[in-house]
Amino acid sequence: MVNSIAYIGLGSNLAEPVKQIHQAFQSLATLPQTQLRKQSGLYQSKPLANMLQPDYINAVAVLETQLPPYILLEHLQAIENQQGRVRGERWGARTLDLDILLYDALQSTDPRLCLPHIGLTQRAFVLYPLYECEPALILPDGTPLEILLQHCPMDGLYRIEN
Template identity: 55%
Template sequence: MSKTQLRAWIGLGSNLEDPLVQVSTALQELKLLPDTTLAARSSLYRSDPVGPPGQPDYINAVAALDTRLEPETLLDALQAIEQMHQRVRKIHWGPRTLDLDLLLYGDQVISTPRLTVPHAYMTERNFVLWPLAELAPELILPDGRPLNTLLQHCPLGTLEKISL
């Protein structure tokens, strides 16, 4: 466990088995993580699927966690929540009951065999950037890029806010 509390940003997504319930339940489960506080959560958003064609739409959100957990310990906890939701990893970018991504961990840059932070695709995904901007519009990524600059290159498109 880290002695310092850091802000971690988590991306949530689901497109199987009642995605609204999956994401809403996962947000509640994040509150139960040890040495961690759910500091904020975005609205829920509907997004088009990324990956293989023929998938249902996704429900997405972003959560801010204040945590003392080390990055890989937090990743383990996130994957345990995914497993409670019967997450199956068969197809890359395929449909899933729940996906929890560690987007940012403080201002750290992490590259290990298990974990890449900032998340490799977060700057390209409207379903990550727009909910993140709802919570932290002034956020600066570890590489110095302001979130509001990234939004200018990642249009809202068909992303739709569906609830608070």
């Protein structure tokens, strides 16, 4: 089988978020037919839409995988569930959020798995850790990641851990 590259966004703001992200990295490293190739440092960010909730801890993981996108998504959701994820309001507080940001150069508007991930190009908490992992990355539409960063200020995002 052919190996694919998937970029995974990680986020947590409940139940010891730093610990949640470290545990998620460990779980990603044990996925079948998958290798954790890189992981960013941890970044602290404010919640989206100025919601009243704790700050988030965010990171990005780079996986080399033979899992098809929807099977990978199922595995990510299982990890979220194992770490106490409860699905409630959109952008609500959570123990763990794992999103497929990019999967090779696939583009999809499927509501279950939109690729590239919706909001990827405007979210500092995704772009900066993604850049840390893959500074020369070109998005499926041909846009260099570096260009997106030039138009996306850190806005309270800061790196807290390698």
